[in-house]
Amino acid sequence: MENKQLEEARAFYYGFFSKLFTFISTEDRFNGVEEAAKMLHQNALEANSKEALAHFIENFDEKKLVQEFDDIFYDLANDPVPTTASFYNEEIENGKMKVKMIGIVLASKFRKNEEFKDTEDDVGFIFPFMHYLILKKIEGDEKTALLEEKTFDILNTFIDDFIENVYMHTAANLYKDMAVVLKAFIQTERMYLEKPKPTIEKVSKRNDITTVADKEAKLRKQKKQRNKENLVCSLEEGGDVEDEV
Structure with missing residues (x-):
């Protein structure tokens, strides 16, 4: 197939972000991450991500990475970062984006199994699913190319907000580096797949009876907005992107 090397590099990145x-509730969940980061550093997409990867490698500690993950995504006292397309697009979980992804x-x-705890429209599911689709395409399954584009269309709707939220989270250190790398990668994906950065007017779904979950989502969103107004995010768009990894 054409651009096989580039497709393999894309699959590698999605596997890395997965x-x-x-x-995953296993003790070896981050095995291979440091080694993969070193490989990506040798072929960094642009200057910002190369610097971020260097800092990540220099400061890598698996226990710290586990703690950051928990603090950023699960600590209810620390304003956890939402991870689903449904939340970013509708301010609810299990919304239309989940239905589309299913x-x-x-x-x-x-097919999902007990290994996957994240819902279909969660970044924790989308990244390994994209990894799977690209590998299948490399093997010759052309049908996966269309599914890959459809999946990226969903990821594309919210990934910028997700990256910014991770980058700005007070617990982020190693994950701040990864937000920079992910941002650079998404830029290359948009170029390769010819999918521009979307301009989307988010629509809040409201019924006559507002659920407790809806109220909590609204409060989290308002708190995040206040944080954005008080903090300056230095995460830049990055420089020129190389065609190959």
Whole structure:
């Protein structure tokens, strides 16, 4: 197939981010992350991500990475970062984006099992699913190319907000570096797949009876907005991106 080297590099990146953002309750969940980071550093996409990877490698500590993950995504006292497309697009969990993702997954040969705790529209599911689709495409399954684009369309709707929230989280240190690397990678994906950064007017879903979950989501969103107004995020768009990794 054309651009096989580039496709393999894309799959490698998605596999790398799967390690970092997918919840797996095993002790060896971050095995191979440091080594993968070193490989990516040798072929960094641009200057900002190269610097971030260097800092990540220099300061890598698996216990610290586990603690950061928990603090950023699960500590209710520390304003956890939402991870689903439904939340970013509708301010609710299990919304329309999840339904769309389930349809895409069912159209593939991929099936969830007990290893996957994240919902279909969660970054923790989308990253390994993209990894799977690209590998299948490399093997010759052309149908996965369309599913890959549809999946990226969903990821594309909220990934910038997700990256910014991770970068700005008070517990982020190693994950701040990974936010920089992820941002650079998403830029290359948009170029490669010809999917521009979307301009989306988020619509809040409201019924006559507002659920407790809706209220909590609204409060979290308001708190995040106040944080954004008080903090200056130095996460930049990055420089020129190389065609190959």
